[in-house]
Amino acid sequence: xxxxxxxxxxxxxxxxxxMKEIKPIMKLIVRGKKREFISAVGKSLNIFLPTEANxxxxxxxxxxxxxxxxxxxxxxxxxxxxxxxxxxxxxxxxKNISKLNLGAITDVTDQFVMINLKGNKxxxxxxxxxxxxxxxxxxxxxxxxxxxxxxxxxxxxxxxxSAVNMFVRRSFSQHLFSWMNDAASRL
Amino acid sequence: MSxxxxxxxxxxxxxxxxxxTGEHSYEINIQANYGKSVWEKCMEAGKDFNxxxxxTETMHLLRAEKGFIxxxxxxxxxxxxxxxxxxxxxxxKKYDFIGKRSLYRSDTIREDRKQLVGLLTDNxxxxxxxxxxIVSDINKSPVEMLGHVTSSYYSPNLKKSIxxxxxKGGKNMMGQKLIIPMEKKNINVTVSDPVFLDKENKRLNA
Numbered sequence: 001x002x003x004x005x006x007x008x009x010x011x012x013x014x015x016x017x018x019m020k021e022i023k024p025i026m027k028l029i030v031r032g033k034k035r036e037f038i039s040a041v042g043k044s045l046n047i048f049l050p051t052e053a054n055x056x057x058x059x060x061x062x063x064x065x066x067x068x069x070x071x072x073x074x075x076x077x078x079x080x081x082x083x084x085x086x087x088x089x090x091x092x093x094x095k096n097i098s099k100l101n102l103g104a105i106t107d108v109t110d111q112f113v114m115i116n117l118k119g120n121k122x123x124x125x126x127x128x129x130x131x132x133x134x135x136x137x138x139x140x141x142x143x144x145x146x147x148x149x150x151x152x153x154x155x156x157x158x159x160x161x162s163a164v165n166m167f168v169r170r171s172f173s174q175h176l177f178s179w180m181n182d183a184a185s186r187l
Numbered sequence: 188m189s190x191x192x193x194x195x196x197x198x199x200x201x202x203x204x205x206x207x208t209g210e211h212s213y214e215i216n217i218q219a220n221y222g223k224s225v226w227e228k229c230m231e232a233g234k235d236f237n238x239x240x241x242x243t244e245t246m247h248l249l250r251a252e253k254g255f256i257x258x259x260x261x262x263x264x265x266x267x268x269x270x271x272x273x274x275x276x277x278x279x280k281k282y283d284f285i286g287k288r289s290l291y292r293s294d295t296i297r298e299d300r301k302q303l304v305g306l307l308t309d310n311x312x313x314x315x316x317x318x319x320x321i322v323s324d325i326n327k328s329p330v331e332m333l334g335h336v337t338s339s340y341y342s343p344n345l346k347k348s349i350x351x352x353x354x355k356g357g358k359n360m361m362g363q364k365l366i367i368p369m370e371k372k373n374i375n376v377t378v379s380d381p382v383f384l385d386k387e388n389k390r391l392n393a
Contacts, residue, residue, distance in 0.1 A: 001196040003224040024220065084197040085218055110219040170219050 004082040007113045007173045014184045017119035019177070025114045026076040026087045027167070032103020033070045041103075044096045045074070045089065056142040056157055062089070065144045065157055073155065073167070075114070085109065112155075113173040115166045115180075121187050122164050126156070128183050150179045195225065208246055209253030209385055211393045248340045251351060253391075254305065254382035261303060261337040261351050267295050271303045272358065272381065301334050304357035305379035306365075311347035313374060315339040319367045321354055321376075336367065342383065349383050350376075 004024065011020035030041060030049070042048050047059040050066040057064050058077070065073045080087065085107075093105045117125070123134045132147040143158040152175070155167040168176050190203040200217040217225055230238055247257070256262060256271060267290055268277050277290065289295060308315060321334045334354035342349045354360060360378045367374040385391060 002198050002221045002228070004220050005223045006220060082220075085199050085221075086197065 001083070007170050008115065008177050010177075012177075012181050012184065014119075014121070014187070017117065017121040017125065017184050017187070019115060019117050019180060019184070021173075021177075022079060022114050022116045022165075024080050024082045024109065026080045026089065027108045027112050027114070028074045028087075028090055028093065029067075029071065029106045029108050030074055030093065030097070030103060031071045031106075032097065034102055037097065037102040040096050040100070041093070044092050047074075054144045056144050058142070063157070065155065067144075067146065067155070073108070073112075111170060112167040113170050115168065115173070115177065116159075117164045117166060118162060120162055121184070122162065124187050125180060125184055128187075129179065150176065150183075152176050195221075195228075200225075206391060207255060208249035209255065210249070210390050247338075248342065251338050251340050251349060252342050252344055252384040254351070254380070256303065256351070257338070261353075266301070266303075266353070269296065270300055270353070298359070299356040301353040301355050302357040303337075303381050304352060304354050304360065305381040305383060306336065306339075306350040306352050306367075306376045307379050308348045308350075309375040309377070312341075314341050314348045315350045315367055315374065315376070316369070319369065319374075321352055322366050322368060323363075325366055325368060325373060330368070333365065344384055351381055354378065 006021055006023045008021035012018070032038070032041075038049055038051075045059070045062055047062050047064055048057050049064050049072050050057045053066055053069075055066050061077055062074055063077055065075075067073055074089070076089075087107070087109075090105060090107055097103045098105050123138050126132070126134055126149065129150040130147050132145055137143045137145060137156075137158060141158055141160060145156050147154060147156065149166075149168075152168060152172045154176070157165040157167075159165050188205060190201055190205075193200055193202050195217070198217065198221050200215055200221075203214045203216065205214050206212045215225055215229075230240070232238075250257070256273075262271065268274050269290070278284065281287075306315065306321075315336045317336055317339050319336045320332050321336065322330050323333055324331065334352055334357065336350050336352040338352075339348070339350040341347075354365070357378060361380065363378045365376050365378060367376055380386070
């Protein structure tokens with residue numbers, strides 16, 4: 001049996017700000033342009049892919065983030081079993097999307113690390129290292145943006161008031177988390 | 188050059204029969220969070236067989252002994268598979284493919300194009316400098332540059348210096364003597380096959 005090694009084993013807590021990796025979260029990139037693609041994903045997963053730019057939709061089990069007019073990230077709301085990487089949802093989409101040539105499904109579960117941030121100082125932290133204007137973003141539940149934080153590409157999802165999910169490439173995650181820890185200690 | 192989808196425990200992975208070192212080898216492709224564990228299991232399983240990890244410098248040396256190129260180091264954007272003596276990799280059966288027209292233009296099939304060759308120094312302990320120019324006649328004015336050294340190492344397996352280089356018309360120059368003019372001396376080399384070791388692929392298919 002193989003052991004699971006998460007990218008960010010440490011959790012960080014500051015006054016009004018907590019940061020930790022949520023793992024293992026299943027993450028899929030789905031791409032397609034055809035109308036049948038959107039409806040096939042909807043029927044397969046019981047979730048509507050958001051068509052408005054920089055927004056998200058959610059079902060009981062999944063969240064879908066808009067990334068571009070023909071690209072979405074779908075991730076599980078709850079951690080999945082770390083002893084297997086056989087994801088039923090990926091298998092289902094491969095069957096209903098890929099094999100019918102409606103679009104492409106790519107498993108990016110370990111390519112991206114999901115960092116969950118909670119507290120009232122989330123946006124103060126972001127403002128210290130990102131050029132993005134978070135004024136409207138922070139008041140819009142479900143808002144999504146792709147920006148840079150301390151020069152590193154990130155996808156940020158406004159989960160709820162004072163709760164944000166941030167996705168970063170695994171190879172940059174430790175450096176980013178170390179910077180976040182340093183920046184948060186100075187807020 | 189084949190692959191198979193497999194499972195280690197309950198974890199899906201992909202095993203490739205692929206070699207960049209010229210030896211019988213495999214690559215295991217698995218999700219990043221299980222990578223460390225796969226490495227530890229392989230090292231544990233190989234303990235009885237004296238398993239040894241090796242780094243990129245070793246890998247570069249091993250691939251040069253076998254004449255495997257590094258794209259961008261042994262080639263530039265002007266080179267074709269024919270220049271690299273790798274025309275076996277291009278399908279002769281396909282009616283068309285991207286690049287086919289370029290591959291058979293009059294300029295790309297010239298006999299005197301720069302082609303990949305091996306270089307052996309007369310002094311087996313003398314290692315050439317990568318990037319050094321290659322000439323045939325040092326007294327000609329101006330000195331005509333025939334090509335340059337692209338990779339150079341001392342091979343512990345062969346106990347001599349080996350190098351890869353690109354030389355104008357090199358394919359038809361096997362055994363010919365050439366000169367590498369350096370700052371303080373000229374180094375004499377002999378053009379050879381770029382595959383220095385295991386030409387019969389015995390190690391590769393062991």
